[in-house]
Amino acid sequence: MQESSRTATAKIEKRSLSARGNTLRRLSPLATVLLLLLIWLWISDREIISPILVPPPADVAAAFADALADGSLAAHSFTTLGEMFYGLLLGVGIGLAIGYAIAKAPVLEHVLSPIIVAFQSTPIVAYAPLLIIWFGTGPASKVVTTAVIVFFPTLVNTIAGVRAVSPNLLDVMRSLDAGRWQIFRLLELPAASPVLLAGLKTSSTLAVIGAVVGEFVNPQRGLGYLVTSARNRYDTPLVYVSVLTMTAIALSLYSLVALVEWRCLSWRRRSLN
Amino acid sequence: MKLSLENLAVAFSDPQGGLLPALGPVSLAVGEDEFVCLIGPSGCGKTTLIRVLAGLQAPTSGIALCDGVPIARPMRGFAIMFQEANLMPWRTVLDNIALPLEVAGVPAANRYKTVRALLPLLQLENFDQAYPAELSGGMAQRVALGRVMVQEPQVWLLDEPFGALDALTREKLSLELLQLRSRTTQIIIMVTHNISEAVLLADRVIVLSPRPGRLVADVRVDLPRPRFPEMIYERDFLRLAKRIRASIDEISG
Numbered sequence: 254m255q256e257s258s259r260t261a262t263a264k265i266e267k268r269s270l271s272a273r274g275n276t277l278r279r280l281s282p283l284a285t286v287l288l289l290l291l292i293w294l295w296i297s298d299r300e301i302i303s304p305i306l307v308p309p310p311a312d313v314a315a316a317f318a319d320a321l322a323d324g325s326l327a328a329h330s331f332t333t334l335g336e337m338f339y340g341l342l343l344g345v346g347i348g349l350a351i352g353y354a355i356a357k358a359p360v361l362e363h364v365l366s367p368i369i370v371a372f373q374s375t376p377i378v379a380y381a382p383l384l385i386i387w388f389g390t391g392p393a394s395k396v397v398t399t400a401v402i403v404f405f406p407t408l409v410n411t412i413a414g415v416r417a418v419s420p421n422l423l424d425v426m427r428s429l430d431a432g433r434w435q436i437f438r439l440l441e442l443p444a445a446s447p448v449l450l451a452g453l454k455t456s457s458t459l460a461v462i463g464a465v466v467g468e469f470v471n472p473q474r475g476l477g478y479l480v481t482s483a484r485n486r487y488d489t490p491l492v493y494v495s496v497l498t499m500t501a502i503a504l505s506l507y508s509l510v511a512l513v514e515w516r517c518l519s520w521r522r523r524s525l526n
Numbered sequence: 527m528k529l530s531l532e533n534l535a536v537a538f539s540d541p542q543g544g545l546l547p548a549l550g551p552v553s554l555a556v557g558e559d560e561f562v563c564l565i566g567p568s569g570c571g572k573t574t575l576i577r578v579l580a581g582l583q584a585p586t587s588g589i590a591l592c593d594g595v596p597i598a599r600p601m602r603g604f605a606i607m608f609q610e611a612n613l614m615p616w617r618t619v620l621d622n623i624a625l626p627l628e629v630a631g632v633p634a635a636n637r638y639k640t641v642r643a644l645l646p647l648l649q650l651e652n653f654d655q656a657y658p659a660e661l662s663g664g665m666a667q668r669v670a671l672g673r674v675m676v677q678e679p680q681v682w683l684l685d686e687p688f689g690a691l692d693a694l695t696r697e698k699l700s701l702e703l704l705q706l707r708s709r710t711t712q713i714i715i716m717v718t719h720n721i722s723e724a725v726l727l728a729d730r731v732i733v734l735s736p737r738p739g740r741l742v743a744d745v746r747v748d749l750p751r752p753r754f755p756e757m758i759y760e761r762d763f764l765r766l767a768k769r770i771r772a773s774i775d776e777i778s779g
Contacts, residue, residue: 421612428580429629429677430600439628443616520616524659 308490313497316490325479330498332475336392336464337502340399344463345456348404349449352411353441362412373405377463381470390471398470399463403456410452414445447521450514457506461499476502527603527680527713529556529579533588535738536574547738549574551588554732554741561714563724565770566734567778572717573609575739576685579715580606592681605679607687611666613658620654623672641676647706648672664695671699675706684716696720697755700727704753721774722758725749725766733770735777743773 290310296302297309304312320326355361381398388394418441426436442449468477476495483491535550549571556562564572577583578590581600590597592604605626613622620641621628627637645651648668658666667688674682687703688696700723718724724731725747733743747766749757757763 419612421608421610422614424582424608425612425625425673426629427582428600428604428606429626430602431629435629439625440614443614446616518616520657524615524657 305487305489308493312490313493316488317494317497320479320491320494326494326498329474329476329479329495330502332392333461333464333468333477333499334502336395336467336475337399337460337506339392339396340463341403341456341460343396344400344403344460345407345453347400348407348456349411352408353415353437355408356412356415369405369408372401377402377466378470381466384467385471390473392474394471395464395467395475398467399460402459402463402466406452406455406459410448410455411445414448414452415441417448418444447514447518450510450517454507454510454514457510458503460506461503465499527558528593529681529713529715530554530591531575531578531588532591534575534578534585534590535587536571536578536583537586537738545586549578549739552734552739552741553588554744556713556715556730559713560730561728562716562730562732563728564715564717564732564734565719565721565724565774566739567736567774568719569737570734571737571739572734573685575734576606576683576715576717579681580604580683582606601681603680604683605674605677605681606683607670607674607685609686609689611658611663611670613666613669615658618655618657619650619661619669622658622669623648623676625673626677637676641672644672644675647675663691664699667691667699671703680712682712682714682716684714686717686719689719696723701755703727721767721770725763725770726753726755726758731766731770733773733777742777743770745770745773 293307294310297304297307317326351361351365355365377398384397384401385394388397422440422444423436426440431439464475465477465480468475469481472478472481476499479495480492483489483495531550531552531554533551533553535547535552537545537547540546552575564575566572574583578585579597581597581604584598592601614625617625620638623641623644624637627640628634632640642654645654648671650665650668650672653661653665658669661669667690671687674684688699691699704727716724716727728747731743731745731747732741733745734740735742745766749760749762749766758767
């Protein structure tokens with residue numbers, strides 16, 4: 254009894270120590286951002302580089318305030334977010350479905366791999382114009398561009414995750430006469446979820462690239478359009494605002510998936526302790 | 527319930543495209559309420575025999591019957607316990623034991639009630655919210671036993687359930703199984719390597735030959751029930767153990 258309470262105290266001490274380490278680790282990226290901001294201030298203050306190339310932070314802040322006030326930033330962000338959302342839905346959905354099929358029927362891998370690898374190894378920028386021709390100049394073509402770029406990491410992770418499911422646990426499920434859907438829901442999905450969520454993290458940042466590439470190739474609306482039009486007007490501060498907004502979106506999405514991962518995989522943290 | 531194997535044989539395909547016989551042909555009938563231990567050298571097809579009965583392995587020839595019905599898929603009323611605990615690491619002890627009920631579509635409240643009633647018997651009362659990685663080998667195996675018990679099976683298929691455990695834990699768990707046995711009246715078929723364990727637990731000990739396993743001895747254990755660990759020092763116990771030992775030595779050459 255005493256022994257166990259002693260080890261418990263030791264555990265708590267160890268935890269609080271590592272908690273302090275965690276806070277430090279969490280703050281360090283913030284310090285990096287702060288440092289970059291200082292360097293930026295210094296460069297523009299001394300006018301080491303022309304303000305057309307690197308506008309002072311104050312100008313960027315002003316452009317941000319303007320774009321926020323007239324609602325254009327929000328409108329373009331929502332366009333891009335919408336394209337990303339539907340692109341993720343489509344790309345991740347198809348990636349999961351085909352990945353699961355390939356994991357279950359390896360024959361499919363031989364049939365499909367030439368197409369998939371060819372698709373993946375061709376730069377998205379190169380065939381984005383084709384997608385515009387096929388799917389029109391509206392948001393649909395951007396959604397498809399996003400879906401294509403998001404598809405591959407989802408596919409690869411799904412195949413890896415589902416193939417790694419323990420055959421012993423599969424025997425357990427089979428011995429209980431579990432149906433296909435039950436095996437998927439109670440075994441394959443939770444077993445593959447660490448790998449699937451890792452894939453979703455990658456996909457979530459790629460989604461921004463997909464949507465923006467689509468908007469670059471055919472600028473109508475969205476943050477990609479905002480960058481293009483601002484650049485054409487030599488409005489560098491607005492270019493900065495657009496780019497930083499994309500960064501913020503990508504980071505938020507990444508953090509959101511990381512949060513989901515943290516909530517879903519609590520058993521893993523406890524198992525590793 | 528009655529089980530019977532008729533000329534049951536299983537062969538696996540080898541990489542050269544040939545067939546590698548693993549088991550049989552074996553013929554065997556197991557009646558109501560019998561506790562049968564299968565014993566034999568490694569690789570003699572004991573596990574394969576258990577898997578056929580569990581409906582996880584199709585026989586190459588011959589047939590396995592349950593009350594005259596061929597076993598072609600996992601049967602209702604059959605439960606299998608594997609050599610390893612095979613628990614789902616993302617499920618708590620409670621949810622691992624409740625898995626069969628969840629698959630069967632029992633509502634959450636009911637299945638937790640059933641499992642909680644089982645926990646004291648399994649000596650897992652304070653571990654219902656623990657994850658498998660937090661358990662000792664013996665505890666994990668008790669969870670696996672709970673996952674069998676919760677199915678209230680009529681046929682228990684136990685594939686060396688305590689084989690991966692140390693000798694002391696193993697003895698303790700097999701005694702616990704003995705106590706459970708005295709409360710129930712079902713068919714139990716258990717694979718073991720341990721002669722004393724087999725004689726202490728079983729009504730019948732079946733000795734299988736090396737690969738492909740064939741039936742070489744069918745020894746009836748006529749020791750009285752309930753059984754106690756002290757019985758292993760009695761003359762009748764030793765006589766039976768020696769007989770089984772002899773038939774194993776005979777086939778091993």
